[in-house]
Amino acid sequence: MSANLNTFENIPIEQRNIDLAPYNTLGVQAKAQIFYSIAEAEQLKALYNEGLFRKKSPFILGGGSNILIKSDLKQPVLKILIPGIEVIDVNDREVWVKAGAGVVWHDLVRFCVENGYGGIENLALIPGTTGAAPIQNIGAYGVELKDVFQSLSAFMPETGNMKVFNAEECKFGYRDSVFKNQLKGKVIVTDVTLRLEKGPHKIEDSYYALRKYFESENVTQPTIQDVFDAVVSIRRSKLPDPALIGNAGSFFKNPIVSKEVYENLKNEFSDIPSFPADQNRVKIPAGWLIEQAGWKGKKVGNVGTYKNQALVLVNHGGATGEEVYEHAMNIQESVKSLFGIELVPEVNVIE
Ligand SMILES: Cc1cc2nc3c(=O)[nH]c(=O)nc-3n(C[C@H](O)[C@H](O)[C@H](O)COP(=O)(O)OP(=O)(O)OC[C@H]3O[C@@H](n4cnc5c(N)ncnc54)[C@H](O)[C@@H]3O)c2cc1C
Incomplete structure (x- = not known):
């Protein structure tokens, strides 16, 4: 059913004083005064028409796996749940897959691998949503989102319009993009399109x-399914599960x-x-620097660094955001x- 942008039917339900602990993987306690679940892009326009974005920029929440x-x-707070994965174009060698910003990233990776679409199997098991993937140009095991990125659609809360961004406009860098800099908080990603390989991969x-x-x-000759399985297995053995x-x-x-500095x-x-x-x-592993400075596995109050990887800060239970x-x-x-x-946080610190 197509949505009518000028009626009230698309306004999502407003919730108040929502506990955000279940919505961030660090599990820190905080409350959202106003909270909306967004299941379709048209709801953003309806909220804009209501004047919601006039006074304050909203905070856009995906899976909460990269925020403090x-x-x-x-x-x-707008919790993005926009669903849907579809193949929108195909040729002899390539396939273009479009996914809603609320699609769980790992579900998209699994969908692609199962259908023989290569390019994101190395990014298996990265927590979070597809809409957040371009924000820091997610990367792992030798692949970054930018390698397969075609475009994204976004709602612009300042103007009430939709805009399409191509790769160049996103200004991707190492765990970085225009959305963490000049356009920080000014763009709500609604869907992402990737260009993947049908094969040979x-x-x-x-x-x-x-x-x-x-x-x-x-x-000896791994397939994309082998890479997917390997990445899942390695990640499970190395990284702490936020559910635990x-x-x-x-x-x-x-x-x-x-x-020169390195030498x-x-x-x-x-x-x-x-x-x-x-x-x-050259890139120096931050985990090594933190370990050398004596922080690996160290616990202070309710916070610490993970025993197997000093780069991961953990909430041992009951930590506040300020404490972390x-x-x-x-x-x-x-x-x-x-x-x-000077180490620079990769995690987005939300004031
Ligand atoms: C155990 C673990 C392992 C991880 N491993 C990796 C890894 O290997 N590589 C890697 O790159 N990252 C990794 N991450 C970080 C994280 O998974 C990614 O950054 C992920 O893309 C965040 O997605 P999210 O939906 O949880 O975003 P959130 O944490 O909800 O949001 C992150 C930022 O994106 C913004 N945002 C979210 N959705 C949208 C949207 N639709 N439109 C506009 N802005 C939006 C938010 O406002 C916020 O600033 C890991 C995290 C954990 C907990």
Whole structure:
């Protein structure tokens, strides 16, 4: 049924004083004064017509797996649930798949792998929604969203119009995009279209953990299904499950420094690891820096770092957003004083 944008029938139900603990994987307590569940893009236009976005920009909530909510939210919270996965175009080699912003990312990956569409199998099991995937250009095991991104549609709460963004307009970078910078909070993604391979598939298995996995399983010519299974298995063994212990994945980005800075650090810390970032710069694993600064597995009050991966901050139960933030800032400070490197949070801190 097509929606009539000028009537009230599309206005979603307003809920008040909603506890956000079940809506963020860190599991911190906070309340949303006003909360709407958005199941179709037209509801955003109806809320715009009602004047909801006139005073305050809304906070857009996906799966809550990359946010730290510091305190109660006064701005309207829009929980994006827009469903639907469809193939919108196809040629001999490629297929274009469009998914609603509320589709669980891993469900989209599974759909693609099951249908033989290659390109996002390395991104299996990343928590969260499809609509949030472009916000930080999600990446894992040698693949980033930008590698398969075609376009996204978005509702613009300042103007009440829809806009289509192509890859260039998204300004993707390492765990970064225009939506974390100039357009922060100004865009509500409603659907995302990916360009995938029907086959033959290009398999990305250069990542060390993947190669090791395939070696141990005697897989010599992995398929996209093999990569999917491998990534799921490796991730399950390495990362804490937010259903069991509150966390938001990697809390900080891996810092990128010039080769010169890296060489100077290497003189002092001979075993400092690095990966090439581009021709002139290297990436240093933030987890290693945090571990060297003595934080791995350390618990302070209700907060700590994960015992197997210092880059993941965990809520041992009952931690407030402020407490998690303070812990993160203490880690940032000690890494800075030991290595002279300022860690930048990957997680979105919501005031
Ligand atoms: C255990 C664990 C492992 C993880 N591993 C990885 C990993 O390997 N690689 C990686 O890149 N990330 C990883 N993450 C981080 C996270 O899963 C991703 O960033 C994911 O894309 C966040 O999706 P979300 O729906 O939960 O977004 P949320 O946390 O709800 O939101 C994140 C940001 O996006 C904005 N946003 C959400 N939806 C929309 C929308 N529809 N329109 C506009 N803005 C929106 C929010 O306002 C917020 O600023 C991990 C997290 C966890 C908990």
